[in-house]
Amino acid sequence: MTGSSNLFWFGLLPLALLLVAFFSYLFFIERKRKEQLAQQSRDIQTLKQTVAALCSSAVGVDRRVNRLERQGRDLEERQENIEQSNLQGDPPYSDAISMVRAGAGPNELIQELGISRDAADLIIMIHGAKREDA
Numbered sequence: 181m182t183g184s185s186n187l188f189w190f191g192l193l194p195l196a197l198l199l200v201a202f203f204s205y206l207f208f209i210e211r212k213r214k215e216q217l218a219q220q221s222r223d224i225q226t227l228k229q230t231v232a233a234l235c236s237s238a239v240g241v242d243r244r245v246n247r248l249e250r251q252g253r254d255l256e257e258r259q260e261n262i263e264q265s266n267l268q269g270d271p272p273y274s275d276a277i278s279m280v281r282a283g284a285g286p287n288e289l290i291q292e293l294g295i296s297r298d299a300a301d302l303i304i305m306i307h308g309a310k311r312e313d314a
Contacts, residue, residue, distance in 0.1 A: 273303055280307045 276289050280303055284292075289300040 273299070276300070276303045277307045280304050 273295070276293055276295060276299075279289060279292065286297060286300040286304055289295055289303065290297060295303075
């Protein structure tokens with residue numbers, strides 16, 4: 181009986197070693213899978229942050245584009261008004277020039293026409309001198 185029990189144990193030993201190797205392999209695969217899952221989770225988090233940053237910057241760009249479009253429309257409208265005024269034969273500041281020739285001072289120009297102090301002084305300097313020379 182000892183011969184057959186030894187034979188049993190010698191047959192069982194490779195099977196036990198095979199089972200240990202198999203479970204070690206499963207443990208190794210599971211650990212590798214967990215590492216890959218953790219890396220994928222980190223990658224997904226990074227991608228989420230990148231997408232959030234892109235969306236945030238896109239909103240900022242959209243606001244700037246809208247502001248630039250409004251400014252463009254405003255400039256276009258102002259240009260059309262200037263061109264329309266020139267077509268009608270009314271040069272800019274013609275009212276101010278007329279008032280200066282009639283003896284108006286800078287404060288009157290500012291109050292009546294809403295022009296700047298510098299513009300009023302310049303118009304008076306240019307067109308007021310003609311009145312004094314005459």
